Amino acid sequence: MDDKKKLRVRFNLFDALILLLALGALAGALLLRNRSTGTGAERDTVPMRFTVEFLQAPPGMAKAVTVGDEVFRSTDSTYLGRVVEVRAQTHTEIEYSPAQSAFVAYECAESEDVYLTIENRGYSTARDIMIGSVAVKYGEEMPVKGKGYAKMGYVVGIDTMGAAVTENTAECRGELSVVYRVSLADARAFFAENVHVGDRFYDKLSGTLLGTVRTVGTEPYGETHLADDGTAQFALKPGRWRVIVELEGRCVEKNDGYYLDGGTELKIGATLEAESQYIARMIQYGEIVSIGTAA
Numbered sequence: 001m002d003d004k005k006k007l008r009v010r011f012n013l014f015d016a017l018i019l020l021l022a023l024g025a026l027a028g029a030l031l032l033r034n035r036s037t038g039t040g041a042e043r044d045t046v047p048m049r050f051t052v053e054f055l056q057a058p059p060g061m062a063k064a065v066t067v068g069d070e071v072f073r074s075t076d077s078t079y080l081g082r083v084v085e086v087r088a089q090t091h092t093e094i095e096y097s098p099a100q101s102a103f104v105a106y107e108c109a110e111s112e113d114v115y116l117t118i119e120n121r122g123y124s125t126a127r128d129i130m131i132g133s134v135a136v137k138y139g140e141e142m143p144v145k146g147k148g149y150a151k152m153g154y155v156v157g158i159d160t161m162g163a164a165v166t167e168n169t170a171e172c173r174g175e176l177s178v179v180y181r182v183s184l185a186d187a188r189a190f191f192a193e194n195v196h197v198g199d200r201f202y203d204k205l206s207g208t209l210l211g212t213v214r215t216v217g218t219e220p221y222g223e224t225h226l227a228d229d230g231t232a233q234f235a236l237k238p239g240r241w242r243v244i245v246e247l248e249g250r251c252v253e254k255n256d257g258y259y260l261d262g263g264t265e266l267k268i269g270a271t272l273e274a275e276s277q278y279i280a281r282m283i284q285y286g287e288i289v290s291i292g293t294a295a
Contacts, residue, residue: 047119048131048161050157052116053113053153054115054116055154056108056111057091057111057151062112065083065116065146069082071118075143078133078134079132080118080131083117083118084117084118086114089112090107090108090109090113091111098225098233103235116153123163124166126167137280139190139191140155141153141154170209172250174249176253176258178251179246179247179289179291180285181289183242183243183283184283185221187281188241192216192241195243199277199278200277201245201247202274202276203273206263206264208262210261211249211260212247212248213246213247217243218244219244220236221240222236266285270285
């Protein structure tokens with residue numbers, strides 16, 4: 001009889017332990033779900049819009065799009081939103097004319113540029129403007145498909161429709177303070193208009209912080225070409241700008257150079273994929289203004 005009582009006690013303790021573990025797992029799952037649900041509930045999503053440009057679209061593509069269409073990202077069928085506006089214009093090319101020693105714009109009647117404005121609910125974070133489940137940035141590729149059409153485009157407009165964009169307060173780390181200039185060459189107007197003092201730039205590949213924008217300047221962009229007489233001629237390119245962005249960050253000095261926060265090496269002439277909350281683009285390092293110890 002005593003042995004049976006001992007055995008029953010062992011079984012009861014074992015059962016209780018299993019029950020406690022199961023209850024703990026269930027409580028953890030519920031807590032995680034509640035946290036996730038709370039995050040979603042606390043996040044204030046509002047209507048936002050973005051515009052995608054499709055250069056050299058086939059004639060008639062705009063007619064295949066209807067306001068109210070649901071559109072998706074072609075690569076993975078992620079839902080992007082509903083079309084609220086569609087417009088088209090004749091495609092224009094800009095090429096250098098040796099005879100005129102200038103860039104000349106001309107229309108291409110065989111193709112058109114199509115612009116779709118898409119609306120969905122969105123919000124902002126310190127790193128991104130999220131519309132639906134997609135981080136939307138000026139200049140980024142956006143493969144779009146709807147019923148009967150699909151084409152690769154580029155984001156050329158973002159409208160938060162009055163919603164405030166989350167301020168980014170990230171700070172760089174490192175032993176030395178550094179101020180340097182980067183150049184966005186051959187940039188269109190929407191790039192120049194959407195780099196702001198106080199923006200944080202990140203390395204798109206590693207996600208590490210590059211620095212904070214101190215100043216933004218623009219100058220007309222031009223290129224040198226060979227004229228008919230064999231001489232080199234510099235000509236401005238209409239509608240294109242060179243955006244000069246001065247960044248402030250922190251770096252670590254090593255024997256082979258200076259490394260920004262996250263390990264990005266700072267070198268004159270180097271290039272990198274950079275992005276802020278607003279834009280994504282390849283930029284090229286310009287002149288390093290100064291490197292010195294922090295005050």
